[in-house]
Amino acid sequence: xxxxxxxxxxxxxxxxxxxxxxxxxxxxxxxxxxxxxxxxxxxxxxxxxxxxxxxxxxxxxxxxxxxxxxxxxxxxxxxxxxxxxxxxxxxxxxxxxxxxxxxxxxxxxxxxxxxxxxxxxxxxxxxxxxxxxxxxxxxxxxxxxxxxxxxxxxxxxxxxxxxxxxxxxxxxxxxxxxxxxxxxxxxxxxxxxxxxxxxxxxxxxxxxxxxxxxxxxxxxxxxxxxxxxxxxxxxxxxxxxxxxxxxxxxxxxxxxxxxxxxxxxxxxxxxxxxxxxxxxxxxxxxxxxxxxxxxxxxxxxxxxxxxxxxxxxxxxxxxxxxxxxxxxxxxxxxxxxxxxxxxxxxxxxxxxxxxxxxxxxxxxxxxxxxxxxxxxxxxxxxxxxxxxxxxxxxxxxxxxxxxxxxxxxxxxxxxxxxxxxxxxxxxxxxxxxxxxxxxxxxxxxxxxxxxxxxxxxxxxxxxxxxxxxxxxxxxxxxxxxxxxxxxxxxxxxxxxxxxxxxxxxxxxxxxxxxxxxxxxxxxxxxxxxxxxxxxxxxxxxxxxxxxxxxxxxxxxxxxxxxxxxxxxxxxxxxxxxxxxxxxxxxxxxxxxxxxxxxxxxxxxxxxxxxxxxxxxxxxxxxxxxxxxxxxxxxxxxxxxxxxxxxxxxxxxxxxxxxxxxxxxxxxxxxxxxxxxxxxxxxxxxxxxxxxxxxxxxxxxxxxxxxxxxxxxxxxxxxxxxxxxxxxxxxxxxxxxxxxxxxxxxxxxxxxxxxxxxxxxxxxxxxxxxxxxxxxxxxxxxxxxxxxxxxxxxxxxxxxxxxxxxxxxxxxxxxxxxxxxxxxxxxxxxxxxxxxxxxxxxxxxxxxxxxxxxxxxxxxxxxxxxxxxxxxxxxxxxxx
Numbered sequence: 001x002x003x004x005x006x007x008x009x010x011x012x013x014x015x016x017x018x019x020x021x022x023x024x025x026x027x028x029x030x031x032x033x034x035x036x037x038x039x040x041x042x043x044x045x046x047x048x049x050x051x052x053x054x055x056x057x058x059x060x061x062x063x064x065x066x067x068x069x070x071x072x073x074x075x076x077x078x079x080x081x082x083x084x085x086x087x088x089x090x091x092x093x094x095x096x097x098x099x100x101x102x103x104x105x106x107x108x109x110x111x112x113x114x115x116x117x118x119x120x121x122x123x124x125x126x127x128x129x130x131x132x133x134x135x136x137x138x139x140x141x142x143x144x145x146x147x148x149x150x151x152x153x154x155x156x157x158x159x160x161x162x163x164x165x166x167x168x169x170x171x172x173x174x175x176x177x178x179x180x181x182x183x184x185x186x187x188x189x190x191x192x193x194x195x196x197x198x199x200x201x202x203x204x205x206x207x208x209x210x211x212x213x214x215x216x217x218x219x220x221x222x223x224x225x226x227x228x229x230x231x232x233x234x235x236x237x238x239x240x241x242x243x244x245x246x247x248x249x250x251x252x253x254x255x256x257x258x259x260x261x262x263x264x265x266x267x268x269x270x271x272x273x274x275x276x277x278x279x280x281x282x283x284x285x286x287x288x289x290x291x292x293x294x295x296x297x298x299x300x301x302x303x304x305x306x307x308x309x310x311x312x313x314x315x316x317x318x319x320x321x322x323x324x325x326x327x328x329x330x331x332x333x334x335x336x337x338x339x340x341x342x343x344x345x346x347x348x349x350x351x352x353x354x355x356x357x358x359x360x361x362x363x364x365x366x367x368x369x370x371x372x373x374x375x376x377x378x379x380x381x382x383x384x385x386x387x388x389x390x391x392x393x394x395x396x397x398x399x400x401x402x403x404x405x406x407x408x409x410x411x412x413x414x415x416x417x418x419x420x421x422x423x424x425x426x427x428x429x430x431x432x433x434x435x436x437x438x439x440x441x442x443x444x445x446x447x448x449x450x451x452x453x454x455x456x457x458x459x460x461x462x463x464x465x466x467x468x469x470x471x472x473x474x475x476x477x478x479x480x481x482x483x484x485x486x487x488x489x490x491x492x493x494x495x496x497x498x499x500x501x502x503x504x505x506x507x508x509x510x511x512x513x514x515x516x517x518x519x520x521x522x523x524x525x526x527x528x529x530x531x532x533x534x535x536x537x538x539x540x541x542x543x544x545x546x547x548x549x550x551x552x553x554x555x556x557x558x559x560x561x562x563x564x565x566x567x568x569x570x571x572x573x574x575x576x577x578x579x580x581x582x583x584x585x586x587x588x589x590x591x592x593x594x595x596x597x598x599x600x601x602x603x604x605x606x607x608x609x610x611x612x613x614x615x616x617x618x619x620x621x622x623x624x625x626x627x628x629x630x631x632x633x634x635x636x637x638x639x640x641x642x643x644x645x646x647x648x649x650x651x652x653x654x655x656x657x658x659x660x661x662x663x664x665x666x667x668x669x670x671x672x673x674x675x676x677x678x679x680x681x682x683x684x685x686x687x688x689x690x691x692x693x694x695x696x697x698x699x700x701x702x703x704x705x706x707x708x709x710x711x712x713x714x715x716x717x718x719x720x721x722x723x724x725x726x727x728x729x730x731x732x733x734x735x736x737x738x739x740x741x742x743x744x745x746x747x748x749x750x751x752x753x754x755x756x757x758x759x760x761x762x763x764x765x766x767x768x769x770x771x772x773x774x775x776x777x778x779x780x781x782x783x784x785x786x787x788x789x790x791x792x793x794x795x796x797x798x799x800x801x802x803x804x805x806x807x808x809x810x811x812x813x814x815x816x817x818x819x820x821x822x823x824x825x826x827x828x829x830x831x832x833x834x835x836x837x838x839x840x841x842x843x844x845x846x847x848x849x850x851x852x853x854x855x856x857x858x859x860x861x862x863x864x865x866x867x868x869x870x871x872x873x874x875x876x877x878x879x
Contacts, residue, residue, distance in 0.1 A: 048536030050258035051529035052128055053482030053554070054100040057121035059413045060110070062092045067115055071096075073699045074109075077723050078102070079294060080509045080528060082260065084417065085384045086288065095413060097124060097260075099509060099528050100480035104686035107477035109699060120415045125482070127419040128259045131210070134422035135255070147218050147425045150210050153252050156217060156244050157186050164188070167224055174241065176311040179249045180266050185311055187243030189323075190223050190235060198239040198323040199440070200400075202312065203331035205276050205390065207250025207261050208418040211408050211428055212331040216244040218429035219436070234437065239323060246312055247276055257533030259419065264308055268293035270502045270538060274300040277330075278386065279309045280393035283344040288386035294506050299388050312390065320398045327402040327443070328394040329436065334414050335383060336374045337407040338362050338435060341395040343379035343386035351401060352378070358442035359404065362435035369434045370427055372409070379405060402443050406432055479687035481557055483529040486550040488842045489539070491521045496544055500525075503538075507531070508723060511689065513846065514813045515717065524842060526553060526689075549844045556848045557688045560639070563851035564684065576647050576854045579639050582681050585646060585673050586615050593617070596653055603670065605740040608678045609695050614740055616672030618752075619652050619664060626878045627668040627752040628869065629829075631741065632760035634706050634819065636679025636690050637847045640837050640857055641760040645673040647858035648865070663866060667878075668752065675741055676705055688848065693737055697722035703729040706759075707815065708738045709822035712773040717815035728817050741819065749827045755878055756831040757823045758865065763843050764812060765803045766836040767791050767864060770824040772808035772815035780830060781807070787871045788833065791864035798863045799856055801838070808834065831872050835861055 062068050071087035071094060080099035087094055098106050110117055121127065136149045145151070145159050163171045170192060176185040201219065203212035220242050223235040245251045249265040250273070263273025271293040278289040284303035285291060292298060300306055304313060319325060340355040349355065359376030366374050379386060395403040409428045410416050420428065491497050500516035500523060509528035516523055527535050539546055550556065565578045571591050574580070580588075592600045599621060605614040616631075630648065632641035649671055652664040674680045678694040679702070692702025700722035707718040713732035714720060721727060729735055733742060748754060769784040778784060788805030795803050804811060808818070824832040838857040839845050849857065872878060 048257060048532055050260070050531065050533040051483040052097075052100075052124040052260070053529060054103070054122070054480040055124040055530070056098045056100075056103055056119055057124060057415060057417060058096045058098055058106065058110075058117055059120055060094050060096065060115050060117040062087060062090060062094060063116060065090060067113065068092070070109070070113055070115075070699055077508070077699070079507050079531075081106070082296065088384065093413065095120070095417070097417065099530060100482060101484070101528060101687070101689065102479065102508075103477055104479040104682070104690075105701065108686070108701065112696065118413075120413060124419070127416055127421075130421065131259065131419045145217075147214060147221075147429060149422055150214060150425075151217075152255055153183070153245060153248055156213065157184070159217065160186055160188050160220075160244075163220070163224065171224070174243070174315075176243070176246075176315050178307070179247070179311075180264055180307045181249040183248040183252065185243060185246055185248055185308065187241065188220060189239060189241050190220065191239040192236040193239070196237060196239040196324075198241055198319075198325045199327040199329070199436075200316070200323075200325045200394075201240070201242045201329045201331065202246045202390065203243070204245035204251050205247050205330065206332060207247050207254045207263070208259060209331075209333040209408075210254070210418070211333045211420045211425065213244040213251065214425045215331055215408060215429040215432045216242050218425070219433055220244075222433055230437075234440065238440070241319075241323065241325070243312075247308055249308075253533070257537070258530070260530065261533070262296050263298065264306055266306060267541060268298075268301070270294070270499055270506065271298075272534065272537060274298055274306050276306055276308050277332075277390055278388040279304060279306050280313070280388045280390050282388065282393040282396045283342075284388040286344050286387040288343065288384055289388055297386075303388065313393075316394060316398055320400065325398075325400055327440070328391060328400045328404075330389075330391050330405045331408065331432065332405055333408040333418060333420060334410050334416070335407040335412045336372060336409060337382050337405075338374055338376040339379045339382050339391075339405045339407070340376075341378060341392045341403055343389050343392055346378075346380050348378070349395070354442075354446065355402070355404075358402070358439045361442050362404075362438040365434045365438040366431045370431055372427075372431060373411070374431070374435070383407065402439065404439065406435065408432060477686065479689070481526075481553040481689070483532075483551070484553040485527050485529075485532060485548055486553065486844065486846060487525045487527055487535065487539075487546050488549050489523050489525065489544050489546040491516060491519060491523065492545060494519060496542065497521070499538070499542055499544075510535070511725065517813065522842065524549070524846065526846065547842075549842060553846075553848075556845055556850075559850065560688065560848045574646075576643060576650075576858060578851055579643060579854075580646075581684055582612070582674060582677055585642060586613070588646065589615055589617050589649075589673075592649070592653065600653070603672070603744075605672070605675075605744050607736070608676070608740075609693055609736045610678040612677040612681065614672060614675055614677055614737065616670065617649060618668060618670050619649065620668040621665045622668070625666060625668040625753075626756075627670055627748075627754045628756040628758070628865075629745070629752075629754045630669070630671045630758045630760065631675045631819065632672070633674035633680055634676050634759065635704075635761060636676050636683045636692070637688060638760075638762040638837075639683070639847070640762045640849045640854065642673040642680065643854045644760055644837060644858040644861045645671050647854070648862060649673075651862055659866065660862075663869065667869065670748075670752065670754070672741075676737055678737075691725050692727065693735055695735060697727075697730075699723075700727075703727055703735050705735055705737050706761075706819060707817040708733060708735050709742070709817045709819055711817065711822040711825045712771075713817040715816040716773050717813055718817055726815075732817065742822075745823060745827055749823075749829065754827075754829055756869065756872065757820060757829045757833075759818075759820050759834045760837065760861065761834055762837040762847055762849060763839050763845075764836040764841045765801065765838060766811050766834075767803055767805040768808045768811045768820075768834045768836070769805075770807065770821045770832055772818050772821055775807075775809055778807070778824065783872075783875055784831070784833075787831070787868045787875075790867040790871045791833075794863040794867040795860045799860055801856075801860060802840075803860075803864070812836065830877055831868065833868065835864065837861060 082097040084095040172189040174187040203216040278299040281303035285299040289299040363374040511526040513524040601618040603616045632645040707728035710732035714728040718728035792803040820832040
């Protein structure tokens, strides 16, 4: 084996690494102005920096094949969950970073499928804030360059240049060439003898793994400054070629925009970036990678497609013989692993036993130094299957016999993941240097046939625990929207329309209010905090005119929740300055029956999917009156709709206004405040932005009940995908809530003489009539348009607020399977409207209407209903 590793190797002293460093005292932390923190929030205009407030890190145990399949599907469909590896085997433990708005969803799935799990981190942004605070600003005095802080690319490059000047004839500055975005890929060569064999080290191929470049600079510094004889021998007897960041575009992006960015910054339509460690031409894209540009492990459009990949490939091709490169090491994080080829197959490489032995020696050396546990093996067996990695390529194509990938601290179930605290830089880098020394030592031993003995006496340091504090265990599994933004974008070109159609299709981290359809359209989008930098980049690249309506959506939700009175509230205090739980609304309805006997009747359509009753009331002074039917809350998050429904009930019973009293006495009123009780309860307990019912479909929950009715079902403006917000259900009328309402109407449309059907929603300030699925006019289109305009005018006269009116397809967007289209078409109820209540189409609040707007909104709705009823009566619809 001698010639395999060190060709023409001359006898050297035994090579030892013992890391001695004299470090200055910890420097005070300087926070760079490049970063938004929770305290400063960067003021106006806010920086387009992704955030991870209340994002959680879960560690789940895949105990069954069902669990494996479940998490495979979750990873495939969701860009709101960042998987650390892929679900593969029963018994596997998997770490997942979960967006705040998906916490309730995942908690529900874990409970439903009985998945054993731990929550490692409850608020990932806290770790990021601390990480950013440990970065010294560009322009830092290079004499203070240390391993207690992280550094910008510019600072690292300045430091490398300073070494050339400080160690002339020993340090050479290297430049592979420019990256995709034009930044140089710089490194150094440390050489005391041009005839030495070379060890090549690259790091930072995955941008977010800051500990890798930090470790690379530590290695450089140690090889140049250590007074330990063994380290001096290493430096003098081998040439060292070290590149701290072979993905400079991505590394810069993690400092400026998204701390968790992994790939390079090449653009592919609506997505950015190739995973450079899946882009090398060795079994490219055969396993453990993706062909989807939006995925974190996208292998690229072709093998070796990326500029950064090409630069490194050319450097190795040009220098592997000239520099006699015999060792290739790639630094990564996290998981504490020392891995060798291959990643694409279980098949063993020709020198598997040697690489296994050297790797185990490296692990043992780390254990002896700090007590940290690293495992070693080939990539396929140790971490997960992968292909197109730099290490495999260097080994297979260029026959570099000693090839390793280091996954540095923390452990596989790390709370920190890639956000390793700065205080762990030094011990991590020492571990890496110790491991490299052990590997070199092992390869040397194969040449010299020497048995080398090694004793380390360094004091041990212990990794931070993966346990969570007891008080954290009680944190509620409620979705959050901290620093989620509302964008209002203008689609000025066909390219813009196509862009946002693709974005909606591929991302569950962006909640679209309506669909991208046509040039000139303005579209509101709620964007998850971790996607801010991505979207800002796209908006700039495609020159999309836009406004940011809200910078922190959770602030609105917190205020909304604060306006909710608790269950058990004294019903005499029931008002329209607060929002109420379903239980309180139902208690209030029951109290009306007792308070107005003979006038108010409690109605019950039957139970929902999760067994909650769908209750309403009938208000009647004369059984022969024609009836007006009002349903609300079909979309759970639209709290203003049930609040308005209860206001209508109260007004019909208590108003002293003669016109309203006449309305109450001359018509029967059937009003159901919440026809989606499961969803409504879920918005109070788990996710304020939940829209659908709570039926389960594999890894997904819910049907959009206002797309589930059997009238042109799923023909337009709805989805067949259970993960989408407008999923129309597996079949028309499939949902129990839909069936309950359909049966109620069928049983009562003639008996109760229902002539008007109103459905209350929010938001956009619109009064709409059939149809939603076609531009074809309803038979009484002109009447409905006239009555709708009368209603809009009545609101304008009352409060000055502008509502628009028209058919659904003309006014808001195409949709099918809705309740008003169904009652109009199937049951011939001639006066049918959907109200989209406050706020306006570009509302900063969206569905989270402040409680102080309940009363004026409900008053507007009543004024509009009165105008419609009086207008319809004048036209003879109630005869």
